[in-house]
Amino acid sequence: MNNSAISLYELNNLIKGVLTDSLPEMVWIRAEMSDVRVNQNGHCYLEFIEKDRKGKTLVAKARGMIWANTFHLLRAYFENSTKQTFSSGLKVLVQVSVEFHELYGFSLTVHDIDPSYTLGDQALNRATILRQLEEDGVLNLNKELELPVPTNRVAIISSPTAAGYEDFLDQLNRNAFGFVFYTKLFPAIMQGDRSEESIIYALERIYEYQNCFDAVVIIRGGGATSDLSSFDSYLLAASCAQFPLPIITGIGHERDETVLDIVAHTRAKTPTAVAEFLIDNLSDTATELSEISHDIVTLVSQRLQDEAVLLSVFETKNTFILKGWYKEQESILSSAKSVLKKGMLRIQKENQQAFTLLEDVLKKRSKQLVKDGLDEFASIEDTLKKGIQQQYKNESIKLDTLEKHLHLSSPENILKKGYTLTMKDGKVIKRSTILNQGDEIITVFTDGEIESIVK
Template sequence: MSNPAISLYELNNLIKNVLDDSLPEMFWIRAETSDVRVNQNGHCYLEFIEKDINGRNLLAKARGMIWANTFFMLKAYFENATKQPFTSGIKVLVQVSVQFHELYGFSLTIHDIDPSYTLGDQALNRAAILKQLEEEGVLNLNKELELPVPTNRIAIISSPTAAGYEDFLDQLAGNVYGFIFYTKLFAAVMQGDRSEDSIISALERIYEYQDCFDAVVIIRGGGATSDLSSFDSYLLAASCAQFPLPIITGIGHERDDTVLDIVAHTRAKTPTAVAEFLIGNMAETALELDEIAQNIVMLTTQRLQDEAVQLSVFETKNSFVLKAWYKEQVATLSSTKDFLSRSLQRVKKEKQNRLTVYEDALIKKSQQSVKENLSKFELIESTLKRVTQQQFKDKNIQLNTYEKHLELASPENILKKGYTLTMQNGKVIKQSSSVNRGDEITTVFSDGRVDSVVK
């Protein structure tokens, strides 16, 4: 007995009819794109895949296609909404119809796409990365670093041919303050699948010379702003968050911040904005240094003025003390002189009295005795005169010494040494606050006077 059989075409046609009769006309499905390619006619061919929860094993796969006229509109709509290209490896929510052809088999034709699903998936991915970084305690590490003062030694991670890199250098070089910046480029691929590994490699090279730099700038200008998936990478974000130097980003996009922007020390929109931030930081530092310098000058000037006042007081006090001492010494010398004079007169008077007493006795003595006593008297008188003259001489020498000291401390002698005396209306000016703009003052030198007006 022979088994009934049908042809392969008949089987496929049967399957096609069953699918057409039993399935709805349209489905919304969630899937990941793979092997996306566009032919010369503008038709897009791709595969839809679904992986397990770990993202390792395929659970399902189906061929898909978008006709050229539909693909033209959907691609523009999707990329304008998500700011990223319609390419492989993204999760999408698409409206499809099921097709089964006797020759080409099962496929899905795409009619519509919902960009909000893809944006939601991206947001979930970024949120998951940020949560992981926070749980690891590294999310804000780079933000907690302090920018060195000044910040002018810059390591740059960028493509050497990027227009944004040239704009960044031109902005730094042309700053209106004339600040000098020292820059070193560490070239990297800034878009595409290789950008993540390339930027991390550049960071590793900078790490070897970290003492030579104040900060790291990651800039990306002149490229497609939609190709930013590598900046939402966990590995890149973790590397930047834990980097020992402050990282400043200028990736050049207006959409929500990437994970790299969030973990970086400072985020600017464009490379030019990064340059403006660095110039502004240097300007603030210069202003602070200028204020410090002014304070130093002010404090130094005040200290000099205080010291000058104290010196003037000291000189005045010493001059007063010296004059008083001089007067005291003169008075002492005068008193001594009077005392000596009175003592001499008293001695003379005593001698005269004694001579009177002895006169009668001496007359009675022999001539020789008279001569001997007379000689003794003359010797005594000569000795007394010599002693008295020596005392007068010593006192005069001491008095002359005092006079010379007083002369050295006199105002006239001080003026001869280069000092001046400033007077107003015949009175000595001791403080600068005593005069005002327009006052007439007189400056006394050792050899004359100069009149001037305070400006």
């Protein structure tokens, strides 16, 4: 047994002593704030980070905290001086004391802040990217897309092993309405230096099958705010802003908004919130379809009822006419029988053969009259039926004509015929006099768009 060995606690206590003896009580440091959060007691917990010169790779990171009474004063002082919210992404100059606890390890306690050292690399980079996207005229392009009806064919960009991805699928597939969603995962790296390239590659694969999907969902579980730098990328933001399908983000940070969140069609706080958005959207669609179906049934039922009443009136009228005709024929037949009877008594003995002939003639005449009446009634009934059928046919033709007219007048159909749509700064150009030399314009075809400069 080595008698010179010491315990872990003793080692940490030695480290604590060395730091206390070798460092001044207070030190001013430059660092970027990340993962800033305030608990219910008012204490602020955060991370201090430093990146390499390219601004991509972390080279240093330390836990930090500001006690509630100090944080209340420092935040008010900082925000009043800089007109910016005390939040992640800001590079700050703070005065800290170095703490080392035997159990909790290394941390920095903030005592003062210099407001003149304001905007950090992340925030400055984000502002620059947003300004460039706006100048390019693409900042709000994805937001202007309409969600298809229904939106239930979803392309997903996520890490296949992420808990957020599993939560999203579970929430989607176990919805209370029993809606069916068709999902396809396009795996991507969602953290680190390779995430930007990986997500763009996933978008390119989805683009090849864009007709198979209604929307794209980009989801990621929780984690430190410092891991979100890849979502503040110009290339990724520009790719999403100009993507032909609506993009919905849920990258798991309620308090942080990335450039990707800003250019996306819809931003949700978490992957499960994205699932709830899709479920609610489909629920609204189902409600609207149900109302339309009910209106159609009501209109058809009312129309059938009106036609039934009309037909009943015609039938009643013709029945009345037919009954009167039958009554008249019965009266004629009765009179004929009476005359026949008297004649029979009178001439029976004189000319039996002549009487028999007369009786046959009367019977044939009566049958012919009855047949003619029935034929006339049948003709009237057939005319009524044909008239109603023709009226239904005429109304159907009118509806079909209106539907075809609407289809032919739709923008999608007009583009398919070879026409194009010219836009400048997100607005449609209707007259050439609006354009000037050097203006950047976008020409929209049925299968995509191109950018041009007016010469």
